[in-house]
Amino acid sequence: MTSTVRTYLGRLLPQLIALTIIIAAISIIFPGFLNLQIQNGRLYGSLVDILNRGAPVVLLAIGMTVVIATKGIDLSVGAVMAICGAVSASLITSGHSLAETLLITLAVGILCGIWNGILVAVLDIQPIIATLVLMVAGRGIAQLITEGAILTFNDPGLIFIGSGSFAGLPMPVVIWLVFGVLVALVVRQTALGMLVEAVGVNREASTLSGVFTPVLLIAAYVLSGLCAAIAGVIAAADIKGADANNAGLWLELDAILAVVVGGTSLLGGRFSIAASVLGAIIIQAINTGILLSGFPPEFNLIIKAAIIVFILVLQSPRFRAAFAFVSIPRVAGKPTEREAK
Amino acid sequence: MQTSSDNILSAVRIEKGFPGTKALDKVDFHLRRGEVHALLGENGAGKSTLIKCLTGAYRRDGGSILLDGAEVDPRDTFDAQRLGIGTVYQEVNLLPNLTVAENLFLGRQPRRFGMVDTRTMNRKARELLAEYELDLDVTRDLASFSVAIQQVVAIARAVDLSGKVLILDEPTASLDAHEVAMLFRIVRRLKARGLGIIFITHFLEQVYEISDRITVLRNGQLVGTRDTSDLSRRDLIAMMIGRELAAEIHSARTEVAEGRLRYRFRNYGRRGRINPFDLDVRAGEVVGIAGLLGSGRTETADVLFGAHRADSGTAEIDGQTVDLSSPRAAIRQKFGFCPEDRKTDGIVGDLSVRENIVLALQARRGWTRPISRAEQNRLADQYIRALDIRTPDREKPIKLLSGGNQQKAILARWLATEPEFLILDEPTRGIDVGAHAEIVRLIESLREKGLSLIVISSEIEELVAYSTRVVVLRDRTHVAELGGDRITAHQIVEAIAAANEREAS
Ligand SMILES: Nc1ncnc2c1ncn2[C@@H]1O[C@H](COP(=O)(O)OP(=O)(O)OP(=O)(O)O)[C@@H](O)[C@H]1O
Ligand SMILES: [Mg+2]
Numbered sequence: 001m002t003s004t005v006r007t008y009l010g011r012l013l014p015q016l017i018a019l020t021i022i023i024a025a026i027s028i029i030f031p032g033f034l035n036l037q038i039q040n041g042r043l044y045g046s047l048v049d050i051l052n053r054g055a056p057v058v059l060l061a062i063g064m065t066v067v068i069a070t071k072g073i074d075l076s077v078g079a080v081m082a083i084c085g086a087v088s089a090s091l092i093t094s095g096h097s098l099a100e101t102l103l104i105t106l107a108v109g110i111l112c113g114i115w116n117g118i119l120v121a122v123l124d125i126q127p128i129i130a131t132l133v134l135m136v137a138g139r140g141i142a143q144l145i146t147e148g149a150i151l152t153f154n155d156p157g158l159i160f161i162g163s164g165s166f167a168g169l170p171m172p173v174v175i176w177l178v179f180g181v182l183v184a185l186v187v188r189q190t191a192l193g194m195l196v197e198a199v200g201v202n203r204e205a206s207t208l209s210g211v212f213t214p215v216l217l218i219a220a221y222v223l224s225g226l227c228a229a230i231a232g233v234i235a236a237a238d239i240k241g242a243d244a245n246n247a248g249l250w251l252e253l254d255a256i257l258a259v260v261v262g263g264t265s266l267l268g269g270r271f272s273i274a275a276s277v278l279g280a281i282i283i284q285a286i287n288t289g290i291l292l293s294g295f296p297p298e299f300n301l302i303i304k305a306a307i308i309v310f311i312l313v314l315q316s317p318r319f320r321a322a323f324a325f326v327s328i329p330r331v332a333g334k335p336t337e338r339e340a341k
Numbered sequence: 342m343q344t345s346s347d348n349i350l351s352a353v354r355i356e357k358g359f360p361g362t363k364a365l366d367k368v369d370f371h372l373r374r375g376e377v378h379a380l381l382g383e384n385g386a387g388k389s390t391l392i393k394c395l396t397g398a399y400r401r402d403g404g405s406i407l408l409d410g411a412e413v414d415p416r417d418t419f420d421a422q423r424l425g426i427g428t429v430y431q432e433v434n435l436l437p438n439l440t441v442a443e444n445l446f447l448g449r450q451p452r453r454f455g456m457v458d459t460r461t462m463n464r465k466a467r468e469l470l471a472e473y474e475l476d477l478d479v480t481r482d483l484a485s486f487s488v489a490i491q492q493v494v495a496i497a498r499a500v501d502l503s504g505k506v507l508i509l510d511e512p513t514a515s516l517d518a519h520e521v522a523m524l525f526r527i528v529r530r531l532k533a534r535g536l537g538i539i540f541i542t543h544f545l546e547q548v549y550e551i552s553d554r555i556t557v558l559r560n561g562q563l564v565g566t567r568d569t570s571d572l573s574r575r576d577l578i579a580m581m582i583g584r585e586l587a588a589e590i591h592s593a594r595t596e597v598a599e600g601r602l603r604y605r606f607r608n609y610g611r612r613g614r615i616n617p618f619d620l621d622v623r624a625g626e627v628v629g630i631a632g633l634l635g636s637g638r639t640e641t642a643d644v645l646f647g648a649h650r651a652d653s654g655t656a657e658i659d660g661q662t663v664d665l666s667s668p669r670a671a672i673r674q675k676f677g678f679c680p681e682d683r684k685t686d687g688i689v690g691d692l693s694v695r696e697n698i699v700l701a702l703q704a705r706r707g708w709t710r711p712i713s714r715a716e717q718n719r720l721a722d723q724y725i726r727a728l729d730i731r732t733p734d735r736e737k738p739i740k741l742l743s744g745g746n747q748q749k750a751i752l753a754r755w756l757a758t759e760p761e762f763l764i765l766d767e768p769t770r771g772i773d774v775g776a777h778a779e780i781v782r783l784i785e786s787l788r789e790k791g792l793s794l795i796v797i798s799s800e801i802e803e804l805v806a807y808s809t810r811v812v813v814l815r816d817r818t819h820v821a822e823l824g825g826d827r828i829t830a831h832q833i834v835e836a837i838a839a840a841n842e843r844e845a846s
Contacts (some may be wrong), residue, residue: 191703191711194696202689208648208680209754210672210704269691 005225008274015262015278022282023047026289035290042165046288048173054284055172056081056231056248058277060178060255061262063224063277063316066187068259070220071128071200071268072120077228077255079138080112081248084232086145089153089242098157102233109229110222112138117218131221135252152241162237172234176277179230183223184273191273196220200268261311262328282311348407349374349537350426350506355394355404357387359741361733364390367404367563372506372537374588377528379552379569380541382581383773384745385731386558388541389431392508396421396428408505420449427503429495431510431541431744431771432684436771442466444483445498468818469497469670473523489515489634493524500527507531508539511744513547514770515681517634517799525551543745543773545574557581582775600624604762604793606645608654615640617653620812622762622793627784629808630797631833637817638797639681642766645795646678647671677760679751681767681797683744687751690740692731695721697739698753705758724753728783729776742772752780764786764795769803781806801830813837 009016021287027033036045060077067074084105091101112134119130144153153159164171187193198206203284208214228248236242264271286307290300313319350372357365364387372378382389394401397415403598406413421428435444441451451461466479473493474616481489492515500507507528513521528538528551540552548555548705555572557564557580564580569776572580600623610617615637622628630638641651647665656665658674665671668678680686689697698721703712712720721735728749732742739750748771755763765784769777784807788794798804804811811828813821813836821836 189711191706191708194692194700194703194711195708198689198696198700200694201691202685205680205686205689206700208646208668208678208686208706209701210669211700212669212704285358 010041011263011272012275012278014311014314015275015282018261018314019278019282019285022285022289022307026285026292030292038168041168042170043168044291046254048170050281050284050288051173052170054281055176055286056235056251057254057258057283058176059179059227059231059234060251060275061258061280062183062273063220063227064255064259065251065262065264065273066183066196066220067127067224068256068264068266069200069268069271070217071197071203072217072220073131073256073266074116074221074224075128075131075252076116076134076138077224077231078111078248078250078252079135079142080109080225080228081235081251082142082242082244083112083138083145083186083325084109084229085161085236085242085247086142086151086244088158088233089151089236090145092153092155093151093157098155105233106226106229109225109227109232111225112228113222113225114218116225117221118316120221121214139244141241142247146242146244148244150241154240158233159236159240160237162234162240168308172238175230175234176265180273180277187273191251192216192219197269197271200271254283255280257308261308283308344422349371349409350789351407352391352395353405353407355391355406356402357390357394357399358402363561365394365401366813368558368561368563370556370563371566372539373554374537375532375535376553377532377538377540377551379548379555379559380539381548381555381577382558382564383607383731384749384771384776385743386581386700386773388558389510389743390561391558392430392510392539393540396426397510398430415731421449422502423477425502425504426506426508427499428508429499429510429512435483435491435495435498438482440480441470441477441483441486441494442479444494445469445479445501446497448833456695469501470494472527473497473520484579485789487635489520492516493520496524496527500531503531503536506537506539511543511771513542513544515634515767515799519632521547543771543777548577549574559583578774581773598791600626600791603659605657606654607657609644609651609656610654611640611644611649611652613647614817615644616818620819621646622795624793625788625791625812626809627788627794627796627807629811629828631801631804631811632812632814632837634799636814638814639766640817641814641819642678642680642764642795642797645671646676646764648678648680672701674758674760675759676764677701677755677758677762678764679766679768680756681770683751683770685747688739688747691738693736694725694730694739694742694750695735697750698724698757700733701718701754702757720757721753724750724756727756728753728781745773745776748772749776752783755760760792762793762795764797766797767799768796769798769800801833804828804833805830 036043036047064277087108088101088105089099090100091104116131116134120127121126139189162172166174183209195211195216198211199216203213232248235247258280259276260266261282262272262275264276286304290303295303348371350779352368352370354367354369354700355365358368368391370391380391382388390399393399395406397417397420413424415424418428436447439447445466446462450457451465452458453624463479470477470479475490475493477486477490485492492512496509496512516524532538534668542548552569554566555569555577556566559581603624604622608617608618608619629778630641632638644651647667650666656663663674665674689700695717699712699717706712718735722731725732725735730753731746739747742750752768769780781803784794784796796807805828808828811823811833812819813823813833815837823832823836
């Protein structure tokens with residue numbers, strides 16, 4: 001048992017270290033950064049803010065992780081966020097109940113996932129091209145729904161999702177925590193995780209072993225669509241309106257980056273949802289830190305890129321190999337179990 | 342008297358360790374000019390690792406390499422090529438998306454005015470392959486050709502690159518007798534030119550046919566180097582496995598009681614891959630499939646397993662028509678299939694040995710019913726022991742196992758599903774003598790348990806040993822069937838030849 005905990009922590013170690021360093025660096029410059037206060041039964045502070053602001057990317061990263069594990073990629077998630085934000089706004093303003101609104105919105109996200117999944121799994125189109133279709137068309141669809149304007153609403157229920165709180169935490173944080181744990185549990189307590197990894201590593205061999213690859217691939221894109229739908233609702237609820245032009249803009253790139261920073265290979269295979277979530281939080285922490293530092297905005301992206309390159313170098317096999325022989329004692333000399341027999 | 346200048350390549354005290362394994366333990370290896378030197382040993386003995394250390398594909402931990410008496414240190418495989426060492430690695434490592442010609446001349450394309458001169462390159466490629474009696478469209482992607490042809494292309498490239506040394510790591514595994522003979526002619530020619538040739542194989546006949554000396558490795562250590570002419574087959578095997586082998590494949594055939602007819606395929610086939618055939622398989626029967634390369638052996642297996650859906654005919658099990666249109670459907674009927682090309686169709690490289698072994702069973706149970714970790718461990722350990730898969734532990738990524746051990750793990754994957762109808766496409770490819778006999782015994786014990794097996798093999802002796810019936814293929818058609826006393830190596834070869842003569846006449 002303790003050994004599984006240890007391997008788990010071992011997997012997350014680079015991300016945890018990176019996050020600690022970034023937060024430590026920011027808090028040295030801004031001593032108040034680590035402060036947390038409770039007001040009206042709700043937690044406030046920059047750290048909470050990072051978790052809250054990061055919600056959409058965290059959610060997208062959860063779905064993206066599974067898609068990337070299948071050796072795919074989903075470029076459409078930003079556009080799907082826009083579609084789903086628009087759908088929820090237009091439903092709620094046209095008098096639908098909150099429950100109806102949410103259900104239909106999530107269904108739309110799932111539908112988008114099915115579309116992507118069919119293109120990839122059944123028609124065998126390369127994922128990057130297949131999802132590009134919806135990435136381009138999606139924003140147009142969202143604009144059609146909002147009729148080009150920012151569709152505002154004031155339904156307190158929907159707004160609560162963006163700015164309410166539960167158990168002292170902002171709603172978006174509660175949502176991604178619960179959803180993330182749920183997905184991770186489903187994936188790891190069933191055989192899904194292993195089957196997804198097998199398909200990602202060698203689709204042909206998996207199919208020949210009886211893995212139902214098409215369904216698995218579609219399921220991965222559906223999860224991604226569902227994540228994008230939730231993220232879209234949160235983003236819309238946050239600004240009390242659906243902005244088809246800007247909702248989720250470029251967030252697919254942040255989500256992919258989060259997965260990569262989380263150490264899941266774009267070549268598919270082994271994945272960790274927890275690591276991707278950490279990756280998303282790292283990215284958000286960098287964003288917040290740069291924002292706080294008051295650098296002129298044109299530096300932001302460059303600094304962000306530099307930090308990310310640094311993290312990627314830390315993870316690269318070459319870098320690790322170069323340091324492995326320093327830290328890990330040679331085991332090669334020991335006889336193996338078999339030889340000892 | 343032996344002077345060091347006779348050696349074109351010397352490796353001294355080569356060491357290489359991987360986590361949990363000492364793959365090479367101070368191994369010495371000397372290759373003379375103009376000799377064919379066989380490098381032998383069990384699966385996982387360290388043969389491929391030694392080669393990779395010599396060519397710089399792996400960084401060695403210790404030891405030195407002398408080429409022509411001068412110390413060399415190839416940093417990577419390109420460096421080794423520049424030094425005149427041409428290598429065919431065990432796993433074909435060409436680029437499937439490039440054309441045959443591009444693969445042959447990768448990194449040294451003929452140029453004209455600074456541009457790749459495709460015309461000249463294609464012409465040279467055709468000339469090069471003509472030596473191997475291969476006449477193919479060199480402008481097609483390599484991936485569109487069979488493994489065997491890819492293998493020949495890899496050999497042609499390596500031979501062309503080898504100014505001083507040619508290294509062949511199991512080059513003949515997927516070749517048939519004809520192509521092997523051709524390869525040997527070329528090897529003899531290179532030998533006469535004074536090249537040193539290292540040859541790794543598990544086919545002992547080939548060792549005795551072509552090699553001058555033999556070096557044996559066991560568990561990463563050097564056992565010894567002998568002249569081939571002074572070493573009996575028995576002693577050689579003892580050197581390899583560290584004990585006497587109880588018996589090599591006994592060609593003595595055991596008669597089997599007729600089981601009941603279970604599987605009936607009628608007019609079964611797929612256009613463009615295999616012509617419609619009829620096939621009956623009884624319980625407790627091994628149907629061997631013989632034929633030259635490209636005769637439709639693998640295609641027969643593919644269509645039986647639903648890897649390529651049959652477009653004609655029917656399949657019945659115990660009198661009931663069944664659907665075998667996909668691997669999943671076939672697995673539901675308790676079919677299992679070890680494919681020929683283990684790298685692309687077999688192993689899931691990054692996953693562990695354990696996960697690879699339980700994969701098919703898990704897929705059949707469905708994702709909602711995961712096999713518990715304890716059960717996975719038990720299954721993996723059981724088969725690692727039963728098939729003697731050499732791995733430090735079950736969590737090692739399967740791609741890091743030696744070729745023969747990967748093959749055994751794929752076999753384990755299917756045995757774990759407790760199949761009733763098992764299709765094995767070249768099950769002993771790349772498997773060492775000891776394990777070879779084990780697998781033949783395994784096939785026999787599975788048959789005794791009442792399984793029905795289809796076994797495809799290029800090794801006719803082996804087919805004779807375990808088949809209760811042999812189907813002979815030619816030109817993607819089932820042309821003959823031999824049963825009972827007629828299953829002899831001679832008869833099978835006759836049948837293949839007769840089939841070809843008929844075509845010629
Ligand atoms: N990259 C690697 N990482 C870890 N272990 C490795 C690696 N490559 C080889 N090994 C281990 O080193 C040992 C020797 O492997 P090697 O491939 O040299 O065997 P081999 O003699 O070529 O066997 P075969 O006949 O099956 O091809 C094996 O135990 C294998 O698992
Ligand atoms: Mg090998």
